[in-house]
Amino acid sequence: MVCVKYFLFLVVSLFIVLASGVCPKDSLSYNGDCYLFISENTKFFEAEAFCNNKSDELSSSHLVSIKDRDELEFVSAASLQLFGATKVWIGLNDENIEGQFEWTDGSIFNYSHFADGEPNNHSHREHCVHIYAETTWNDASCNGKKPFVCKRAQWEWAHECAP
Numbered sequence: 001m002v003c004v005k006y007f008l009f010l011v012v013s014l015f016i017v018l019a020s021g022v023c024p025k026d027s028l029s030y031n032g033d034c035y036l037f038i039s040e041n042t043k044f045f046e047a048e049a050f051c052n053n054k055s056d057e058l059s060s061s062h063l064v065s066i067k068d069r070d071e072l073e074f075v076s077a078a079s080l081q082l083f084g085a086t087k088v089w090i091g092l093n094d095e096n097i098e099g100q101f102e103w104t105d106g107s108i109f110n111y112s113h114f115a116d117g118e119p120n121n122h123s124h125r126e127h128c129v130h131i132y133a134e135t136t137w138n139d140a141s142c143n144g145k146k147p148f149v150c151k152r153a154q155w156e157w158a159h160e161c162a163p
Ligand SMILES: [Ca+2]
Pocket: 094, 098, 099, 121, 125, 126, 127, 128, 139
């Protein structure tokens, strides 16, 4: 029942999206999802909170989850173009259980592109992941401040309705 209501909400939401363009103002569209690039240097969990609390979105977003090489190259290339650098927070972290990485949007973690020797959990306190150089990833202190990318997945509801 909850799922039916959610579905109706999404049909209405989708209608609004289609009527008003693909993605909210200032965000980029890629493969059906919307991405917002924020240049302000921000701590990891403050960046996630910023994505969660975006009031002008149809639904709250999260720090970006990256599912394959193509999406990684899109995020990296856009960051380079917008910020002149690729060192942005992505939503991956092992804050809860050391060594068990998860995406802040709750999606399945089945793709990664860590640099050689990473993640190394340096000084036992690196739990948050950023794009390091070009496309490779590094775990770093969550209190470091970096630009970041929010992603609003348009079709996340499909997983919630699956049997
Ligand atoms: Ca860690």
